[in-house]
Amino acid sequence: MVRSTAFAHPTHLRVHQYLGLNPGPRLIVLGAVHGNETCGTQALQGLIEALDQGRLTLLRGQLTLVPIANPLAYARHAREGERNLNRKLVPPAIPQDFEDRIARVLCPLLQAHEVLLDLHSFHTAGAPFVMVGPHDNQGALEPFAHAEAETALAAALGPRLVVEGWLETYAHGVARRRAHPVTTAQAAPDPQFGVGTTEYMRACGGYGVTLECGQHDDPQAPAVARRAVLRTLRLLGMVAEVPQEAADTEAAGAGAVAPVLHTVMCLFDVIDCAHAGDHFSREWASFDPVRAGEVLGYRDGGRPVVAETDGWIVFPNPRAQVGQEWFYLARASARRL
Numbered sequence: 591m592v593r594s595t596a597f598a599h600p601t602h603l604r605v606h607q608y609l610g611l612n613p614g615p616r617l618i619v620l621g622a623v624h625g626n627e628t629c630g631t632q633a634l635q636g637l638i639e640a641l642d643q644g645r646l647t648l649l650r651g652q653l654t655l656v657p658i659a660n661p662l663a664y665a666r667h668a669r670e671g672e673r674n675l676n677r678k679l680v681p682p683a684i685p686q687d688f689e690d691r692i693a694r695v696l697c698p699l700l701q702a703h704e705v706l707l708d709l710h711s712f713h714t715a716g717a718p719f720v721m722v723g724p725h726d727n728q729g730a731l732e733p734f735a736h737a738e739a740e741t742a743l744a745a746a747l748g749p750r751l752v753v754e755g756w757l758e759t760y761a762h763g764v765a766r767r768r769a770h771p772v773t774t775a776q777a778a779p780d781p782q783f784g785v786g787t788t789e790y791m792r793a794c795g796g797y798g799v800t801l802e803c804g805q806h807d808d809p810q811a812p813a814v815a816r817r818a819v820l821r822t823l824r825l826l827g828m829v830a831e832v833p834q835e836a837a838d839t840e841a842a843g844a845g846a847v848a849p850v851l852h853t854v855m856c857l858f859d860v861i862d863c864a865h866a867g868d869h870f871s872r873e874w875a876s877f878d879p880v881r882a883g884e885v886l887g888y889r890d891g892g893r894p895v896v897a898e899t900d901g902w903i904v905f906p907n908p909r910a911q912v913g914q915e916w917f918y919l920a921r922a923s924a925r926r927l
C-alpha cells in the first residue's frame with residue numbers, strides 16, 4: 591500500500607461504529623493505543639470484515655471499534671507519538687501535543703460507552719495477561735462500583751493471568767517519590783499520570799480491562815485479541831455468529847470456554863532505579879515468582895534489595911533510567927474469578 595505523507599501527520603481518528611437496532615450494552619474496543627502494538631489493529635480489521643460480510647451479526651447494543659487509537663505512533667511504528675497516550679489521559683482545554691489532541695476526541699468517545707476492552711502487546715517474551723481495576727470502593731483515588739462485571743469480563747477473555755492494583759501502586763510510588771525525590775523531575779509527580787484508558791473509563795462510571803495479548807510480534811497475538819473480542823461480545827449477549835464463523839473461531843479456541851484456572855496477582859509496590867549502578871541479581875522475566883527474603887537486585891554500593899513477601903516480580907526493566915520504575919512487586923490476590 592502506498593502511504594501518503596498525510597500518515598506522518600494524522601489529522602483524524604478513524605472509528606467504526608455499529609449501532610444495533612435493539613438496545614443493549616455499549617462496548618468500545620481499542621487497538622494500537624501504543625503504536626507498535628498492532629495485534630488489536632489486526633484483530634479489529636478482521637472483525638470489521640466479518641461484520642460487513644455478515645459472518646457476525648450485532649444482535650443489540652452499540653459496538654465501537656477503534657483499530658488505531660494513536661495514529662501518529664502507529665505511523666512511526668513506535669510506542670508513543672509525542673508522549674504515552676496511556677498516561678495522564680484527560681481531555682485538555684488547551685492541547686500541548688498530539689496525544690492531547692487525540693485525548694480530546696477519544697475521551698468523549700470512551701465516556702459515551704459502558705465497557706472498554708483495550709488491546710495491547712508487550713516487549714519481552716511471556717504469556718498474555720489481563721489488567722483489571724480495583725475492588726468496589728468509595729475512596730478518593732479510584733472509586734468503583736462495577737468490580738463484579740469487570741471481573742467476569744477478565745475471566746471470560748481466555749488468558750489465565752490477571753493483574754490488579756495498578757493505579758493504587760502507581761500512586762504509592764508517586765507518594766514515595768514526593769517524599770524522597772532522586773531527580774528534579776520527580777519533585778512534582780502526579781498520581782493522575784497513572785490514568786490510562788481503563789482508569790479514565792472507570793472515572794466516567796464505566797468499566798474496562800486491558801488485555802496484553804503477547805509479545806509485540808508474536809504471530810499468535812492477533813488471534814488472542816480476536817478471541818477476546820468475540821468472547822466479550824458473547825458475554826455481553828451482543829453477537830450471533832453464522833456457523834462458518836463459529837467453526838473458525840472454534841478452531842482458534844474461541845468456542846465454548848474451557849474452565850481456566852486463573853492466577854490473580856495484586857501489584858502492591860513499585861521500586862525505582864535510584865542510581866545508574868543499581869542492577870538485578872539475575873535476569874528476571876515478568877511474573878517470575880519470588881520468595882520472601884530473596885535478593886532481587888543490588889543498589890549501587892552493593893546493598894541488596896530484598897522481596898518482603900512471597901509473590902512475583904512484574905515489569906522488571908534492567909535498562910531503567912535513574913528515577914524511573916525499576917520493577918513492580920505483586921502478591922496473591924484474594925479476588926476469585
Ligand SMILES: [Zn+2]
Pocket residue numbers: 623624627710711
Ligand atoms: Zn501497550
